[in-house]
Amino acid sequence: MDRVGKEAGMNALDVLRLRGFVESTTHEKELEDYLGTPGRYCYIGFDPTGSSLHVGHLVTVMALAHMQRCGHRPMALVGGGTGMIGDPSGKTEMRQLLTPEIVAENKAGLKGQLSSFLDFSEGKAVLVDNADWLSELQYIPFLRDVGCHFSVNRMVKAESYRARLESEEGLSFIEFNYMLLQAYDFYVLAEKYGCFLQMGGRDQWGNIVAGVELVRRKAQKTAFGITFPLIMTSSGIKMGKTHAGAVWLDPERTSPYDYYQFWVNTDDADVQRFLKLFTFLPMEEIEAVAGLDGKDLNTVKAVLAYEATAIVHGKEAADQAHGAASAVFGGREISAAIFPSSVIPRQVMTDVSGMPCSRIPGQDFSSGMTVVDLFCRVGLCASKGAARRLIEQGGAYVNGKRIDSDSIDVILGPDTFEEGALVLRSGKKQYHRIEMV
RNA sequence: GGUGGGGUUCCCGAGUGGUCAAAGGGAACAGACUGUAAAUCUGUCGGCCAAGCCUUCGGAGGUUCAAAUCCUCCCCCCACCA
Numbered sequence: 307m308d309r310v311g312k313e314a315g316m317n318a319l320d321v322l323r324l325r326g327f328v329e330s331t332t333h334e335k336e337l338e339d340y341l342g343t344p345g346r347y348c349y350i351g352f353d354p355t356g357s358s359l360h361v362g363h364l365v366t367v368m369a370l371a372h373m374q375r376c377g378h379r380p381m382a383l384v385g386g387g388t389g390m391i392g393d394p395s396g397k398t399e400m401r402q403l404l405t406p407e408i409v410a411e412n413k414a415g416l417k418g419q420l421s422s423f424l425d426f427s428e429g430k431a432v433l434v435d436n437a438d439w440l441s442e443l444q445y446i447p448f449l450r451d452v453g454c455h456f457s458v459n460r461m462v463k464a465e466s467y468r469a470r471l472e473s474e475e476g477l478s479f480i481e482f483n484y485m486l487l488q489a490y491d492f493y494v495l496a497e498k499y500g501c502f503l504q505m506g507g508r509d510q511w512g513n514i515v516a517g518v519e520l521v522r523r524k525a526q527k528t529a530f531g532i533t534f535p536l537i538m539t540s541s542g543i544k545m546g547k548t549h550a551g552a553v554w555l556d557p558e559r560t561s562p563y564d565y566y567q568f569w570v571n572t573d574d575a576d577v578q579r580f581l582k583l584f585t586f587l588p589m590e591e592i593e594a595v596a597g598l599d600g601k602d603l604n605t606v607k608a609v610l611a612y613e614a615t616a617i618v619h620g621k622e623a624a625d626q627a628h629g630a631a632s633a634v635f636g637g638r639e640i641s642a643a644i645f646p647s648s649v650i651p652r653q654v655m656t657d658v659s660g661m662p663c664s665r666i667p668g669q670d671f672s673s674g675m676t677v678v679d680l681f682c683r684v685g686l687c688a689s690k691g692a693a694r695r696l697i698e699q700g701g702a703y704v705n706g707k708r709i710d711s712d713s714i715d716v717i718l719g720p721d722t723f724e725e726g727a728l729v730l731r732s733g734k735k736q737y738h739r740i741e742m743v
Numbered sequence: 744g745g746u747g748g749g750g751u752u753c754c755c756g757a758g759u760g761g762u763c764a765a766a767g768g769g770a771a772c773a774g775a776c777u778g779u780a781a782a783u784c785u786g787u788c789g790g791c792c793a794a795g796c797c798u799u800c801g802g803a804g805g806u807u808c809a810a811a812u813c814c815u816c817c818c819c820c821c822a823c824c825a
Binding site: 635636691 | 772773774778779780781786787788789790791793
């Protein structure tokens with residue numbers, strides 16, 4: 307999708323500002339000039355602490371994608387070297403140190419996921435690994451060349467270390483050192499690629515500024531930094547966390563159906579903000595629906611969920627997730643007047659193939675199965691006690707029929723299936739389809 | 744190394760021999776109200792073959808009719824001192 311409307315031809319920094327990505331920048335005038343020329347490099351570092359990104363990473367990834375759409379060249383730096391140390395910024399606890407094998411594995415996973423957002427062909431985006439230069443570093447030369455530029459007095463005052471300095475756990479030296487390494491990364495990228503912009507979450511401010519200063523001192527060049535706000539939901543929770551933990555981009559960990567559901571359940575108050583941050587829909591179209599509220603907002607949420615899912619999992623998976631949502635929660639037509647750029651299906655179409663689903667052999671039902679056992683078996687309930695409670699509280703449904711507590715011991719036989727399938731429901735939102743095989 | 748204080752159920756945090764599956768809060772789950780929203784109210788919130796039984800209070804032993812609570816050893820954390 308090319309830039310349309312007022313974002314076309316706009317300075318990348320202004321695009322990011324307009325969409326709510328920018329919390330703070332270093333010397334913004336010069337930064338604007340830097341981004342005024344196409345083909346500029348900019349980078350963000352990713353810790354290879356896991357093999358999958360999650361929604362908490364999305365702001366940074368989307369920022370890179372916008373950079374690319376504005377004609378610049380984003381770089382994703384995978385911290386194969388620093389990942390062996392662990393960034394203490396803003397963290398209350400020390401990180402688990404990673405082994406080289408795990409780092410390699412995670413790195414591969416990250417690249418795959420980044421490819422959904424960035425076009426890595428023809429050098430339009432670059433993936434680098436700081437292990438390439440960090441692992442060969444010699445301690446004494448490093449201390450002399452880099453360490454001498456850092457003031458411990460200043461580092462101790464850095465906001466990013468504060469939590470740990472004040473905590474009971476304290477801060478180990480290896481972690482205190484982290485800032486030097488990240489600053490050195492920036493210096494290397496500046497020298498090697500001419501990359502003079504580093505971006506990151508607000509907790510990276512200290513590390514970014516350290517790099518900007520190192521580039522100035524060692525290379526006598528001006529480098530820049532942008533930090534993004536920490537995205538909280540209106541209810542005050544860190545974005546991307548749910549009761550079940552993180553919302554992952556890896557479809558094995560968070561299915562496209564659940565991913566879609568995560569977005570469709572966005573708080574009313576967050577919809578506008580999230581559309582700007584987490585979709586590529588043009589600003590004009592987002593602003594056009596700003597006045598909608600109540601039930602009408604649900605349509606907007608559907609577009610948000612659809613677009614967000616399509617970016618990560620592709621159009622087909624988004625169609626399925628959307629169709630499954632229509633099947634269980636009821637569909638609604640989406641007027642061509644809103645979000646004309648979106649490719650969301652405008653007509654109601656239901657599609658159960660995207661639903662959470664278990665296949666169970668028919669013979670398991672030949673002598674019947676209790677509702678309690680069935681709910682546990684497909685993971686809708688954590689234990690039989692939980693399943694009993696669910697039924698007693700009136701939250702269990704089979705094929706749309708509530709199981710009342712008197713019939714808690716009802717046995718389900720093969721005749722419960724309609725056309726070889728049956729649908730369980732737990733509470734208001736959790737559906738699970740069972741196919742007999 | 745010394746001295747003192749700690750490690751409790753998802754999290755925080757009460758609990759110092761039986762009345763403890765363990766107060767209170769948070770999270771979570773269910774119901775009502777709704778719009779697959781928020782807020783609010785109500786209920787639930789270790790497991791099981793469920794008026795009973797089993798497992799849990801850092802780990803391993805021990806005392807006792809009875810231990811989260813007492814004793815011994817060990818592991819880990821914190822504070823102050825060296």
